[in-house]
Amino acid sequence: MDFYVLGQQIVNGLVLGSTYGLIAVGYTMVYGIIGMINFAHGEVYMVSAYLTAIGLAVLAYFGISNPWLLIGLTMVFAIVFTSLLGVTIERLAYRPLRRANRLAPLISAIGVSLILQNYVQLSQGAKNQGVPTLVEGVFRMGSEDHFFQITYMQMVIIIVAILAMAILNFVVQHTALGRACRATQQDRQMAQILGIDTDKVIALVFGIGAALAAVAGVLITLNYGSFDFFVGFVTGVKAFTAAVLGGIGSLPGAMLGGILLGLAESLFAGFVSSDYKDVFAFALLVGILIFRPSGLLGKPTVEKV
Amino acid sequence: MSRRPVSRTMLLSLFAALITLILTGPLSGLVLNGYDFTTRFAAPLQIAAMVLILRFIAGLLPASWLAPKQKHEVEPRAPRFKTYQLVLGGLVLYLALASLVLFASKYWLAVGIMALIYVLLGLGLNVVVGFAGLLDLGFVGFYAVGAYGYALGHQYLGLGFWAAIPLAALLAGMFGMILGFPVLRMHGDYLAIVTLGFGEIIRLVLNNWMAFTGGPNGVDAPAPTFFGWEFKANVTQGGVPFHEVWGLEYSSGMLDAFIFLVLLAVVGLTLYAVSRLRGMPIGRAWEALREDEIACRSLGLNHVWTKLSAFAMGASIGGVAGVFFAASQGFVSPISFSFFESALVLAIVVLGGLGSVYGVILAALFLTLMPEVLREFADYRILIFGFAMVLIMIWRPRGIIQQRRPFFKRAGS
Amino acid sequence: MLTRFPRLALSIALVSWSALGHAAGKEILIGVAGPHTGSSAPFGLQLWKGAEKAIEDINKAGGVNGSMLRAVKADDACLPAQAKSVANKLVNTDKVNAVVGHFCSSSTIPAAGIYRENNVLMITPASTNPRVTEDENYKAKDCKAITDKAKQEQCELSNYSVIMRTCGRDDQQGVEAANFIVKELKAKSVAVIHDKDTYGQGLADAMRAHLKILGQKDPVLYEGLTRGEKDFNAIVTKIKAAKADVVYFGGLYAEAGPLLRQMREQGLKASFISGDGIVSNDFLSAAGGVKFVEGAFMTFGADLRNVPTGKAVVESFRKSGYEPEGYTLYSYTAVQAIAAAMKGTGEIQDGRKLSKWLVENGADTVMGKINWSPKGDLVKSAYVMYVWDKAGKYAETQAKKL
């Protein structure tokens, strides 16, 4: 096996995996706190991709051309807007269902994703959209025509993904806010009795999850350059798979699951068959869950008799 | 009935409108055009104005109209009708619905067939999700197994429609077992994602295995026949044309009418069977398993077998639905079995009310007929559909119809 | 939502108004079927724009046989089941007189069955898969022996297909691409990528088959990618490892764009060729800019925007702020053909009569004079190789005619 080809496929897998991981964190956080699969999360990411393009276009209109400034401002814009969207969705579509059975919010979430998808299609048109390439440059290893490479943008994705996960993990484990989150997660009623405004905590978690989707939206959009109103669904399903693979509810698990899934897809497509790469990815998921029914880093559910 | 003060309502409406304005501002107001954009500031203002008005009207309505009002439990009640009355009622209903074929246009017949297929799918998934409490997001896989079972069975083995129905049920049931086995130890949402994965695997294999399934081009499925009568202008399966036997003029609607009638009967039978299941030992065991697996084991119930049987039963109903889908479409291709279909069927089960067979029927009719009725609204169709899903869930979190538990009268009283 | 509310209100008003018109029997309905939701929606829009414009122009010129035309929009979302459903609706509920559409071959094929059954003329401006016009159950009947005049006419009529197209076929398109690859690019190793859809894979297979005929060795890579995804780095690395000097892609622009971009980003300089599925300005934004698309080849029918007969129409489109790209003018052509046949026969319902007239007489359209085979395919449909240039536009290659 060619070392450079293998190296390139691993880089490909890491980049793809990091994008899955970034989105998966949003799934995992929401699941962790209220135990629901937020199917609309992928669409929130899709909205942030559009915001990226709109933000860049508006900033360019005002004559800003420094790429890092552009990215920074767009990121801020996307994060603020997307978190607001996340909180609003939670308030309108999920909070009324707090006490309903577990499946009601799931259906509501499917409804929300239909709404978002079609709203964006109606307002922005069905066509493919794109953003210009802002960051160029690539790091290559090897000789002139025998090398493997990673672009600067890809490096940014991997670094930001890991950083975001680490910061979030720190927040959850070591701050008062994180304690409130964990308390709400373990026993919402008890947390409420102890003076935690659980509604606020839950809204906050939705906001943070959406903010991460915004980060993912900006970076992924800049990296691949094109998107349409359908990307949320395609990436969303994969990211959700990644979250479950890593153990849903666990932040490092989401990242690990994402990277594992990305690597699996990329290596299988690269060395076996890209036709069956998704079959392989799902088979891997099934295989791992058979032997670790709670995912790689999830806490096993103890059957207490 | 208490009314909230108007001034507060006004304030809340304004707040809602403001949020709407912020949220729709960039997406509706700035339209991407290449790497550039054009402005359309009227759009977000219009949307915000609409939200303002709607929110204000909603605020003026008595609070109790809007609040979700659903008791947690519905008390079981002694049945009001005797068995023979129910059977008679069912027959009358069947005849009434069957007579639709005389009036409905071919288009509405086709829509009716799709609606009934979704009723069947909903009933099948209801066994898995509603009764046994196993969240299955890959139900469409069994639907695909049934549809392809019929189409490929005809192509390779020369199977006919009537042989395909039981065989597809069996085949899909087997697939259900195969899927059920690895997920036995998984709970809740892990189960959901694994079943989703299974559904996708089935679809992807159907799409990629060119040599066997025809890949994306799909396979032709034969039109059903009835004791050698064919409902086509020219016979292709060695039978006699139905319209010639009866001296009728050929109409392309005959095939649909026939499928509709058979399907209606199958749905009726399934409906009867599934509603019987609730009061039968196996149905009770499924529900008990949903409630508490550990208690079930302590009572000597084989949880492995019980779970597998739920998967198998649900899957075989899905498989039968698949046969009808293939027969009515005349051909099958993998695009028809995407995850979205699974989500739709799940929505039918949950909107209808978990475990409620009549709710499933209502929800299936609602979810399949509404997009057709909304076709006039073309572009806004799916948007309205999405809003309806969210609103119904908020309005009735336990589903449109909450099923009563079966009532058991003391013997001799 | 409300963004288009005025238009919605207007269209409702129009519907009720035209319902009155219909009652007076003064109207000819043309169904326009294509994807308006889902990822292929941009193409549905092209079809709709073209048909809408043609109808407007024909009505301005006095309509057909004194009746006005009206378009009925139908969304098949490129889903086969939906396509059948809307076809049924167009035929049985809306009672359209003829249909322009559908777009995706995978939808057109099942829908065609319904139009055949109901004898409604359908002209697709875009479905290039050979199976669209190939009816398996069809057998040409010999009608000479029939003595009864009326019956003979009936018999002859049944030999015409109501399914026609104004675009070419993938087998022709694949041939053109293969010729170009072998004779112009003199490729040594070709990688064939497709999108696992009826159209894309069909096109890729047609191209591959002709490569073989030309004596080329088998492609070094033949793989499918997944529609809707944006990351094709793994497959690009694989192409690189296989040392292909030409990459042929069967699929649509939404996947072609990222694929091409990632090829270039990974430093892969192989030529990129695709088919008419990437004929859209959106290919440019999907690929991330001019510098990536420059030099990409594609096969497409003659660009109608450059045909002299279409000049006025193109001008008029541009004046209304719409660039008639891709299939727009093919859809325009389809409506023109339908109108011509109705004028020629005086018949507005019988699909076979209309198609017989078209096969016998051809039609003068924005494409110029065009003729059909009895099967419904264009007699002459030259595919041309285009290349994308620095300005982000496509033009015919200057290569010598093959």
Next chain:
Amino acid sequence: MTSLLKLEAISLRFGGIIALNKVSLAVAENSITAIIGPNGAGKTTLFNCITGFYRAQEGRILLQKEQKQTDLVALLGGSIKFSEGPLKGLRKFIYGLFGGTHLVARSGVARTFQNIRLFAEMTVVENLLIAQHRQLNRNLLAGFLNLPGYRKSEARALAKAYEWLDIIGLGALANSPAGALSYGNQRRLEIARAMCINPRLICLDEPAAGLNPRETDELSVLIKRLRDEFHVTVLVIEHDMSLVMSISDHIVVLNYGEVIAKGSPKEVQADPRVLAAYLGTDEE
């Protein structure tokens, strides 16, 4: 009296913690045996071993059934031996993976749970019908067609369910959801449900926890009836010493996973080791 259940040197470890250490005891047929001991002594763990929720790592649990002895530990699977043939091996594998608890229940051991485990959304009478699942006509076709055999079997089960509802005094609430019952009623219903599987041994895990004195009295009457009227052997874990002393024929005291004393209530009460174990907590 012969012993119905015999535990021979049962041991179970969780990681490094020894939960049960060579526990041996015998339960006489048609008796009430109480297991007592401080919190964390391993009482519930022992119950879980007997009822098949945990598999004892060492030792045997023998259930005497007419002339036959069944080893309950062996029912739960165990290491696969090639000599046994593939079918038995496969069975062992499957039960090893998913648990064979239901086989233990089927061999005649019923139980209740410390934290009540009723089928909360189902009705009271349905709870009792599920327990009779094994005795019913489960033929699908018979059920769909409501054949006489099916009807008869359902009627029999219903009669038995109502019989038990009358015994525990819940006849009037038969068709209300089990989750809506009061705590004491739920406890009694759980016992009735366990009795419906026709057990020979019933294991009650703290049946009096959370009951008021009047309910506790009713419970002690009920437990005695189980032995005297229905001829089942009762094994009970209980902290309420007055209840234990009033109903038990035999008491086993457990501490740190070991049996520290056994005998009649009188003997146990006098045992210094028991006093030591309970010192400072309970000195009745």
